[in-house]
Amino acid sequence: MDLFETFLNFEVLARSFPMLLKGLWLTLKLGAASILAGLVLGLALCMMRLYSVRPVQILTRIYIDVFRSIPLLVLLIIVYYALPFVGVRLSPFASAMTALTMVSGAYTAEIFRSGIEAIPKGQFEAAAALGLGHRQTMVDVILPQSIRMVIPPLTNNSINVVKDTALASVVAMPDLLKQATQAQALAANPSPLIGAAAIYLAFLLPLVLLVSRLERRLNRGKA
Amino acid sequence: MMSGYISIRNLQKFYGHYHALRGIDLEIARGEVVCVVGPSGSGKSTLIRCINRLEDFSADSAIHVDGVPVLPGANLAKVRAEVGMVFQSFNLFPHLTVRQNIMLAPRRVRGTTKAAAAAQADQLLARVGLATQAEKYPSGLSGGQQQRVAIARALAMEPQVLLFDEPTSALDPEMVGEVLDVMRDLAQTGVTMVVVTHEMGFARQVADRVIFMDGGEVIESAPPAEFFSAPRETRTRNFLHAVLDH
Numbered sequence A: 001m002d003l004f005e006t007f008l009n010f011e012v013l014a015r016s017f018p019m020l021l022k023g024l025w026l027t028l029k030l031g032a033a034s035i036l037a038g039l040v041l042g043l044a045l046c047m048m049r050l051y052s053v054r055p056v057q058i059l060t061r062i063y064i065d066v067f068r069s070i071p072l073l074v075l076l077i078i079v080y081y082a083l084p085f086v087g088v089r090l091s092p093f094a095s096a097m098t099a100l101t102m103v104s105g106a107y108t109a110e111i112f113r114s115g116i117e118a119i120p121k122g123q124f125e126a127a128a129a130l131g132l133g134h135r136q137t138m139v140d141v142i143l144p145q146s147i148r149m150v151i152p153p154l155t156n157n158s159i160n161v162v163k164d165t166a167l168a169s170v171v172a173m174p175d176l177l178k179q180a181t182q183a184q185a186l187a188a189n190p191s192p193l194i195g196a197a198a199i200y201l202a203f204l205l206p207l208v209l210l211v212s213r214l215e216r217r218l219n220r221g222k223a
Numbered sequence B: 001m002m003s004g005y006i007s008i009r010n011l012q013k014f015y016g017h018y019h020a021l022r023g024i025d026l027e028i029a030r031g032e033v034v035c036v037v038g039p040s041g042s043g044k045s046t047l048i049r050c051i052n053r054l055e056d057f058s059a060d061s062a063i064h065v066d067g068v069p070v071l072p073g074a075n076l077a078k079v080r081a082e083v084g085m086v087f088q089s090f091n092l093f094p095h096l097t098v099r100q101n102i103m104l105a106p107r108r109v110r111g112t113t114k115a116a117a118a119a120q121a122d123q124l125l126a127r128v129g130l131a132t133q134a135e136k137y138p139s140g141l142s143g144g145q146q147q148r149v150a151i152a153r154a155l156a157m158e159p160q161v162l163l164f165d166e167p168t169s170a171l172d173p174e175m176v177g178e179v180l181d182v183m184r185d186l187a188q189t190g191v192t193m194v195v196v197t198h199e200m201g202f203a204r205q206v207a208d209r210v211i212f213m214d215g216g217e218v219i220e221s222a223p224p225a226e227f228f229s230a231p232r233e234t235r236t237r238n239f240l241h242a243v244l245d246h
Helices: A003-007 A010-051 A054-069 A072-086 A092-117 A121-129 A134-171 A176-187 A191-222 B044-051 B074-082 B098-110 B114-127 B143-155 B173-187 B200-206 B224-229 B234-244
Strands: B006-015 B018-028 B033-037 B062-065 B083-086 B161-165 B192-196 B209-214 B217-222
Touching (some): A003 A191, A054 A092, A092 A134, A134 A176, A134 A191, B018 B044, B098 B114, B098 B143, B143 B173, B173 B192, B200 B234, B209 B224, B209 B234, B217 B224, B217 B234, B224 B234
Parallel strands (some): B033 B192, B033 B209, B083 B161, B161 B192
Antiparallel strands (some): B209 B217
């Protein structure tokens, strides 16, 4: 058996391809759902962190710091294996989405905060002097400017979320990686894993390149 | 009890331990144009920033605008809608076009229709001499043009009071005149104006009253003819000597 037959066995790859596609679909669904939920959670956390009463600010800050520190795999295992002991039983998809969203929300909150804090004080003052309320100031003046700045780091975070979906295979969710390892077991050949790697790359490499381009463009605007 | 349109009583402001405003009492009549002059750090910017409460001030101080106390809470946005402000650094919204900058507050605060706000914006732009610039973004304008847009933006709320916080200090010298010209026209319209400025020529020609501040206090307040030719206080004389005779 030579290297190609072992790792790039086209016959095995072709046979496992339908399985991989099924896994890919689930990976993308999980990734998209977690990214969107993480954005909503992150924006809410960021607003609480910056503009709520002091005790809520402190709690929010603790949440953000804890969920940026905890390894996602540990969190996932807690959500899937430990929560049933207190009566919360989530499906593999719901467990994975919960864990991914909680962590992504914490990172997103910090990204939004940096975007808001980068806006000069004069913008807040001009809006206030015109009689705009807090909500109007955020929606019409501050966030539209912040969003441009945070698109590159948000895209980076989204790439991380999609990569982290692979961890869901440990809670028996048939995502792309899980399908690949199963196909590998069936065929007694690791080619499906290489196929999965190629599929991850095909989706994420363009995003990585996009971030670099966006960052270059934003920096050009600054000069 | 209250005599002025803007009434300031015992205005105290602390930055930590630093006593920035030391009990200012000031009455400004409706339609009056007041120029506030003084050395850097004298508290003149802080004073006008208190009028629309961009700066907080001590609880034993009181400011009323048209009889309405300037207190935090639901009334504050209403006061601010009646009190326009022009900043040293323009503070235009960079993500909006010039026209959108002017339309935003009337649309959101007054509920003006889009068409009416756009028509008003174009009218105001014509008034400040920028009729052809409506579609541009602020970054495409010179400093003088940006400041004139900022004035138009403040005027769009049809304010009773206009506060100017060193409106020409960030401008290249050749652009100061175009902004002062717009302000001079405004002074004829009967709007109440409080102008913090280093432009002594403008104060002399346009102001109804000049106020000299130093060390967080109002040292002298007089009509410009008297203020510039026969200042009563030594500190005023020293200041005028330093800024005029060089």
